[in-house]
Amino acid sequence: MRKPLVIVVTGPTGSGKTAFSIRLAKKLNCSIISADSRQVFKEIPIGSAAPTNEELNEVKHYLVGSHSINDKFNAGVFEKEALKILESLFKENNIQLVCGGTGLYIKALLEGLDNIPDSSDEIRTELDEIWESDPEVLKKQLQELDPEYSKITDLSNKQRVIRALEVIQLSGKTYSSFRKSSQKARDFDYVILAMELPREELYQRINRRSELMIEAGWIKEARNVFPFREVNALQTVGFRELFEFFDGRLSQEEAIEKIKINTRRYAKRQLTWIRNQQEVSWVNPEIETESVIKIIKDRFSLDELS
RNA sequence: GGGGAGAUAGCCAAGUGGCCAACGGCAACAGACUGUAAAUCUGUCCUCUUCGGAGUUCGAAGGUUCGAAUCCUUCUCUCCCCA
Numbered sequence A: 001m002r003k004p005l006v007i008v009v010t011g012p013t014g015s016g017k018t019a020f021s022i023r024l025a026k027k028l029n030c031s032i033i034s035a036d037s038r039q040v041f042k043e044i045p046i047g048s049a050a051p052t053n054e055e056l057n058e059v060k061h062y063l064v065g066s067h068s069i070n071d072k073f074n075a076g077v078f079e080k081e082a083l084k085i086l087e088s089l090f091k092e093n094n095i096q097l098v099c100g101g102t103g104l105y106i107k108a109l110l111e112g113l114d115n116i117p118d119s120s121d122e123i124r125t126e127l128d129e130i131w132e133s134d135p136e137v138l139k140k141q142l143q144e145l146d147p148e149y150s151k152i153t154d155l156s157n158k159q160r161v162i163r164a165l166e167v168i169q170l171s172g173k174t175y176s177s178f179r180k181s182s183q184k185a186r187d188f189d190y191v192i193l194a195m196e197l198p199r200e201e202l203y204q205r206i207n208r209r210s211e212l213m214i215e216a217g218w219i220k221e222a223r224n225v226f227p228f229r230e231v232n233a234l235q236t237v238g239f240r241e242l243f244e245f246f247d248g249r250l251s252q253e254e255a256i257e258k259i260k261i262n263t264r265r266y267a268k269r270q271l272t273w274i275r276n277q278q279e280v281s282w283v284n285p286e287i288e289t290e291s292v293i294k295i296i297k298d299r300f301s302l303d304e305l306s
Numbered sequence B: 001g002g003g004g005a006g007a008u009a010g011c012c013a014a015g016u017g018g019c020c021a022a023c024g025g026c027a028a029c030a031g032a033c034u035g036u037a038a039a040u041c042u043g044u045c046c047u048c049u050u051c052g053g054a055g056u057u058c059g060a061a062g063g064u065u066c067g068a069a070u071c072c073u074u075c076u077c078u079c080c081c082c083a
Helices: A017-028 A053-058 A075-088 A103-111 A121-132 A136-143 A145-150 A158-171 A197-214 A218-228 A239-246 A252-277 A290-302
Strands: A005-010 A030-033 A094-101 A187-193 A281-283
Touching: A005 A017, A005 A103, A005 A290, A017 A030, A017 A053, A017 A094, A017 A290, A030 A075, A075 A094, A075 A103, A103 A252, A121 A136, A121 A158, A136 A145, A136 A281, A145 A197, A187 A290, A197 A218, A197 A252, A239 A252, A281 A290
Parallel strands: A005 A094, A005 A187, A030 A094, A187 A281
Antiparallel strands: none
């Protein structure tokens, strides 16, 4: 018997992944596991452009609104939870869908993360304070403690430097000693479909969607989570700008304009990742599901697909 | 009609004789990415380039000067004030 198959639907924000994946899931009679680092949080469905309740009723979704912004959620947690869900879903149907725009999460699920110690808030806070007062201290420290990683990483990238030092503190070993980039064995095959749209059209969709999200009550949603503005889950395009609006540093119009710009920039980063980190098949989000199924059939010479 | 201010690269904007292809910022484009990833960071950004350079720019046209985005003249346009 052949291995189960995971169909991954990815693409930049606003490219139409959600609608596409729901169409495909209904055809294949399977569920959808979301690979989206913000849609997991139940407090921010509007701001993360999560599937609507109607959409959620059409197809069973996992990892959408399943966690709280105060929970710890990251690529490692995602890898573990998504694998567990997949395993149980494969008992019903050996084709399943993963849909999302968080490239790192998808990579973690498909290839696995190396066994590196999990993050520690205490150490991070401590290192963060040092960085804020003088980044050079930590840069030098990393160069001494892990010259190998210092060479390949960007020392002006605070998050990278802090993570490396964090791992060193936690383990007593260098960060580079953990980084094997070894692919973990997975008992499923996968194919990645990426939504392809002309850049101009994508940007127009993003602009329009930002307005719709505001109309749908995004500002109220943001007000509700405003007290937790420091949590990682809210270091997110849109919320930051709305918080600035609440602070009185931006007018509402300015905040919305900035949201559009920053969402476009985010989409661009996603495209860079997809283009260079993964091997994907580009498809137009309007494509007929029959054509998609044909692409997959051809790839895996599957006959049981109907 | 009279008086004043200003026109700089896609946008905002600094520069008031040589160190200016022109500070900064934004947008745009490209890239990196292993537990913060909707995060974080890097590069390009007048044209051409064998990346050493070469060529054309600072509203327009003239002029002064060894040398002008910067000084002078005229013209065009924009804004403000008084009529």
